[in-house]
Amino acid sequence: MATAASRGARLGRLERSALTGVLVREAVNYSSYWKSSTFSSTVEPTIYLLAFGFGFGSLVSTIGGYDYVDFVGTGTVATAVLFSSAFPAMFGTFVKYQFQRTYDAILAAPVDTEELVTAEALWIATRAGVYGCVPMLVAMVFGLDPSWGMLAVPFIGWVAGFGWACFGISIAGYAKSFENFNYVVSAVLTPLFLLAGSFFPLDNFPQWAQVLANLNPLHHCVVLVRHAVFGWDGWTDLARLGALAVFGLLVWRIAIHAMTRKLID
Amino acid sequence: MADLAIRLRGVVKRYGSITAVDHLDLDVPEGTCVGLLGPNGAGKSTTMRLLTAQAIADEGELEVLGFRLPEESKQARAQCGVVPQLDNLDTTLTVEQNLLVFAHLYRIGRSERREAIERALKMSKLVDRRDSRVDKLSGGMRRRLLIARALVHRPRLALLDEPTVGLDPQVRQELWALIDALRSQGTTILMSTHYIEEAQRLADTVLIMSHGSAVAAGPPSKLVLEHAGHEVLEVYGPPARLAEVEAEAGAAGMRTRRTGTSISILGVDGANGFTIDGERRPANLEDVFVLLTGEEIA
Numbered sequence: 359m360a361t362a363a364s365r366g367a368r369l370g371r372l373e374r375s376a377l378t379g380v381l382v383r384e385a386v387n388y389s390s391y392w393k394s395s396t397f398s399s400t401v402e403p404t405i406y407l408l409a410f411g412f413g414f415g416s417l418v419s420t421i422g423g424y425d426y427v428d429f430v431g432t433g434t435v436a437t438a439v440l441f442s443s444a445f446p447a448m449f450g451t452f453v454k455y456q457f458q459r460t461y462d463a464i465l466a467a468p469v470d471t472e473e474l475v476t477a478e479a480l481w482i483a484t485r486a487g488v489y490g491c492v493p494m495l496v497a498m499v500f501g502l503d504p505s506w507g508m509l510a511v512p513f514i515g516w517v518a519g520f521g522w523a524c525f526g527i528s529i530a531g532y533a534k535s536f537e538n539f540n541y542v543v544s545a546v547l548t549p550l551f552l553l554a555g556s557f558f559p560l561d562n563f564p565q566w567a568q569v570l571a572n573l574n575p576l577h578h579c580v581v582l583v584r585h586a587v588f589g590w591d592g593w594t595d596l597a598r599l600g601a602l603a604v605f606g607l608l609v610w611r612i613a614i615h616a617m618t619r620k621l622i623d
Numbered sequence: 624m625a626d627l628a629i630r631l632r633g634v635v636k637r638y639g640s641i642t643a644v645d646h647l648d649l650d651v652p653e654g655t656c657v658g659l660l661g662p663n664g665a666g667k668s669t670t671m672r673l674l675t676a677q678a679i680a681d682e683g684e685l686e687v688l689g690f691r692l693p694e695e696s697k698q699a700r701a702q703c704g705v706v707p708q709l710d711n712l713d714t715t716l717t718v719e720q721n722l723l724v725f726a727h728l729y730r731i732g733r734s735e736r737r738e739a740i741e742r743a744l745k746m747s748k749l750v751d752r753r754d755s756r757v758d759k760l761s762g763g764m765r766r767r768l769l770i771a772r773a774l775v776h777r778p779r780l781a782l783l784d785e786p787t788v789g790l791d792p793q794v795r796q797e798l799w800a801l802i803d804a805l806r807s808q809g810t811t812i813l814m815s816t817h818y819i820e821e822a823q824r825l826a827d828t829v830l831i832m833s834h835g836s837a838v839a840a841g842p843p844s845k846l847v848l849e850h851a852g853h854e855v856l857e858v859y860g861p862p863a864r865l866a867e868v869e870a871e872a873g874a875a876g877m878r879t880r881r882t883g884t885s886i887s888i889l890g891v892d893g894a895n896g897f898t899i900d901g902e903r904r905p906a907n908l909e910d911v912f913v914l915l916t917g918e919e920i921a
Contacts, residue, residue: 386724
């Protein structure tokens with residue numbers, strides 16, 4: 359039996375060293391695939407921006423008081439955040455769990471499922487915060503004026519990205535196979551992504567749809583980014599940020615539950 | 624009595640209607656190498672997962688390095704090194720990067736990290752391949768890296784789940800040397816295997832598992848003597864002849880086992896007056912294994 363001395367204090371939950379260990383693994387891995395990941399996270403929203411910006415932009419010059427390019431350039435920040443958080447979380451988690459068995463190796467070290475999920479989400483959120491700025495930067499090339507509020511955009515992207523990362527991890531945790539993701543992408547992510555207000559304002563939608571849009575975290579992300587760039591709207595924006603935080607915390611716990619079920623027999 | 628690195632009492636693990644581990648008792652004294660021997664499906668891998676709390680027991684007591692599982696599992700895991708049955712290295716990373724990641728996961732301080740990685744590279748004879756990507760390594764090298772990764776923090780207890788499964792004999796010998804060196808340094812080892820030679824060579828004591836519980840435990844030589852005697856008579860012949868021999872030996876109160884090509888009559892050294900033509904050979908652990916775990920594979 360170990361003596362009391364060698365036993366030491368019971369290790370706590372969400373320990374920094376455990377989170378660091380998982381984050382280091384992600385960072386080292388990232389050094390081997392950052393090119394492809396940066397490419398896809400940059401090119402996709404840029405294509406949306408160009409297609410909508412110039413396609414629609416030639417028909418409508420302003421929308422809701424914004425230049426259309428400015429409108430879409432800020433709107434697609436949320437798209438970029440979604441694409442660089444929910445999707446990598448869903449597929450990455452599934453691959454690491456099912457095919458590479460990475461999580462088996464990590465959980466054999468002094469890391470608990472809660473720490474593993476949290477660190478993975480933090481990592482993805484950080485990436486999403488950075489990649490989320492790309493459409494905005496591209497829009498600046500096409501005439502979006504710089505403003506101090508833009509400095510808040512990576513943070514908004516980070517908060518939203520954390521939630522979407524946890525959402526993706528949860529889906530991967532509950533999914534029985536890769537094919538299950540199709541349902542989620544078609545039935546959940548695509549509608550949320552189109553009805554977020556990235557490409558067109560939701561003002562002309564019926565009242566009930568506008569109420570429902572408040573349940574769409576991506577919508578809050580879109581509005582927050584626009585307000586960060588063009589001017590804040592006080593308490594409403596704080597409420598939107600609060601909504602993103604609640605969404606993040608909720609799916610974070612769900613993701614931990616889903617992965618514990620999956621990883622611990 | 625030496626302290627126990629692992630102590631299991633009455634451990635039960637069920638998956639639905641299947642009982643994978645069925646009231647298992649297991650003692651691994653510190654500084655020894657214990658072999659968990661059993662056919663596929665005997666519950667060896669589940670037992671290994673229970674020891675890292677990647678499976679939670681339905682009943683029973685589990686202690687690893689003095690820590691109660693599953694509550695204190697994280698402390699126990701900090702001092703354990705696990706070599707999984709299935710390769711789960713990061714294949715797009717280099718050898719050194721894989722070790723670096725686990726040096727962090729096992730919380731080796733910044734000042735000792737470099738040295739720990741060098742030691743692991745040396746031990747696994749991968750110094751020259753430190754910059755090679757894992758997907759460029761041979762199967763044997765990958766296994767060595769998997770072991771080095773588990774030992775980078777110099778654990779008190781090493782859990783090896785089928786460490787040489789699927790490898791050719793040369794590579795297997797290399798790994799045996801590595802495990803033997805580890806043992807001589809005083810690391811406690813629990814190793815599951817279904818290779819009898821592996822258990823016989825490396826383990827101080829062996830626990831034979833069948834259908835989730837222990838059917839025998841002790842030093843290999845003692846188990847052999849106890850269950851198969853000193854000598855075994857090997858009788859070859861066509862199937863009909865073998866069935867006949869089996870019946871005759873059974874009638875004379877002798878224990879037999881099938882080998883596929885012959886009938887082995889166990890403990891012939893102690894037999895009085897039983898004669899049959901065959902080849903005499905020393906009894907071995909395989910005789911005990913087949914005798915105790917059954918001849919038919921479920």
